[in-house]
Amino acid sequence: MPESPHTAPHFDINGDAPIRTDVSAIERQQILAVAEVGHGDPDVIGLWYGESDLATPRFICDAAAAAMRSGDTFYSVKRGVPELRRTLADYCSALYDRPIDIERISATASGMSAIIMCLQLLVNKGDNVIVVSPVWPNAQSGVRMMGGEPRFVTLDSTPTGFHLDLEKIYAAVDDRTKAIFVNSPNNPTGWVMPSAQQAELLDFCRKKGVWIIADEVYARMVYEGKAAPSFLEHMVPNDPVLVVNSFSKSWAMTGWRIGWLVHPPSIGDVLGNVVEFNYSCIPPFLQKAAIVAVDQGEEFIAEMNAHCRLGRDILEQRLPGMNRISGYQTPAASFYAFFRIDGGEDTLATAQDIVRKAKLGIAPGSAFGPGAEGWYRLCFAQSPDRISAAMDRLEAYLSA
Numbered sequence: 377m378p379e380s381p382h383t384a385p386h387f388d389i390n391g392d393a394p395i396r397t398d399v400s401a402i403e404r405q406q407i408l409a410v411a412e413v414g415h416g417d418p419d420v421i422g423l424w425y426g427e428s429d430l431a432t433p434r435f436i437c438d439a440a441a442a443a444m445r446s447g448d449t450f451y452s453v454k455r456g457v458p459e460l461r462r463t464l465a466d467y468c469s470a471l472y473d474r475p476i477d478i479e480r481i482s483a484t485a486s487g488m489s490a491i492i493m494c495l496q497l498l499v500n501k502g503d504n505v506i507v508v509s510p511v512w513p514n515a516q517s518g519v520r521m522m523g524g525e526p527r528f529v530t531l532d533s534t535p536t537g538f539h540l541d542l543e544k545i546y547a548a549v550d551d552r553t554k555a556i557f558v559n560s561p562n563n564p565t566g567w568v569m570p571s572a573q574q575a576e577l578l579d580f581c582r583k584k585g586v587w588i589i590a591d592e593v594y595a596r597m598v599y600e601g602k603a604a605p606s607f608l609e610h611m612v613p614n615d616p617v618l619v620v621n622s623f624s625k626s627w628a629m630t631g632w633r634i635g636w637l638v639h640p641p642s643i644g645d646v647l648g649n650v651v652e653f654n655y656s657c658i659p660p661f662l663q664k665a666a667i668v669a670v671d672q673g674e675e676f677i678a679e680m681n682a683h684c685r686l687g688r689d690i691l692e693q694r695l696p697g698m699n700r701i702s703g704y705q706t707p708a709a710s711f712y713a714f715f716r717i718d719g720g721e722d723t724l725a726t727a728q729d730i731v732r733k734a735k736l737g738i739a740p741g742s743a744f745g746p747g748a749e750g751w752y753r754l755c756f757a758q759s760p761d762r763i764s765a766a767m768d769r770l771e772a773y774l775s776a
């Protein structure tokens with residue numbers, strides 16, 4: 377009789393046949409530890425993940441379906457088909473008003489995979505990566521997975537919002553520093569790195585021979601202007617900078633898993649190898665859809681931003697006046713509210729309690745590294761009635 381998986385002996389991954397300790401030591405993502413409490417409960421309003429309730433626009437889905445039907449289902453080239461790379465090069469060139477050559481562009485299987493490949497390219501065991509925090513947790517876990525040390529430099533929280541003191545970065549860099557990971561617009565704080573600081577940090581990195589991994593996946597999620605300041609506005613092609621971007625957020629394509637990297641042209645071939653040994657290629661029908669998303673997606677990006685603005689307006693009216701809430705600043709970019717709950721210093725336990733008692737899902741500060749202690753993150757990229765209902769629930773919970 378075949379052995380049932382339920383009767384098989386328990387296999388301990390740290391026991392006789394251990395997996396790599398750099399991997400087994402990685403802690404569970406704390407947002408999931410909250411989401412699991414509400415898993416399967418349809419009454420919970422889950423604002424814990426970084427995702428809108430707007431579906432991928434129909435014209436993008438249609439393009440993927442048409443490409444599939446026409447036979448775009450075979451292996452594809454590693455760094456993306458030339459038409460997609462050309463489209464992205466033209467998009468970046470137009471957005472930042474400077475020529476960005478196709479040789480600097482590689483499509484990737486998501487922003488996350490772009491980040492992990494950057495780390496695979498750069499981090500030797502024992503190297504460190506400066507991580508500006510609070511920050512979305514996956515990048516620092518990626519550093520650990522490579523056997524590197526994430527070395528945190530915290531943003532300063534001030535009455536006018538979050539600020540980065542570059543001196544803190546300069547003091548943290550040593551001869552094992554391989555890269556500086558900076559995410560702007562920032563998840564979770566909404567902080568936007570000023571253009572002048574980007575120029576100064578780039579100058580420092582050129583002199584020191586340290587890479588910048590610039591995570592700019594929220595570049596278009598701004599409430600004034602067309603895009604947030606980008607390292608691309610300061611770079612020459614062979615600068616030690618890797619700019620990560622994604623279709624997930626502004627084009628509402630979180631489940632599609634497609635993004636891109638802007639990198640020095642000289643690393644194209646080695647990056648192609650890294651792609652080959654991770655996932656080999658992005659599905660070609662997704663690439664066709666991505667071309668259409670960029671070419672025809674500007675109206676949708678404006679619609680997404682307007683949708684987020686409605687959520688942000690509701691929060692602006694309701695959140696600061698609530699019992700026990702402090703620290704909230706209306707973000708200039710991204711789709712996150714970041715705030716403190718007085719008396720809620722154990723953010724994981726409090727966020728889990730809010731799910732149980734108020735049927736509301738928010739992310740605990742403990743997920744976002746140093747500088748986020750006592751803070752909470754809520755994604756407001758949802759329809760106004762859901763955001764209003766979420767505010768009602770939070771208000772009732774905090775007044776109880």
Ligand SMILES: Cc1ncc(COP(=O)(O)O)c(C=O)c1O
Nearest residue numbers: 426486487488512563593622624
């Ligand atoms: C700051 C940041 N970078 C990268 C990503 C990854 O995006 P994706 O892998 O969906 O492209 C996210 C997703 O939440 C994010 O918040």
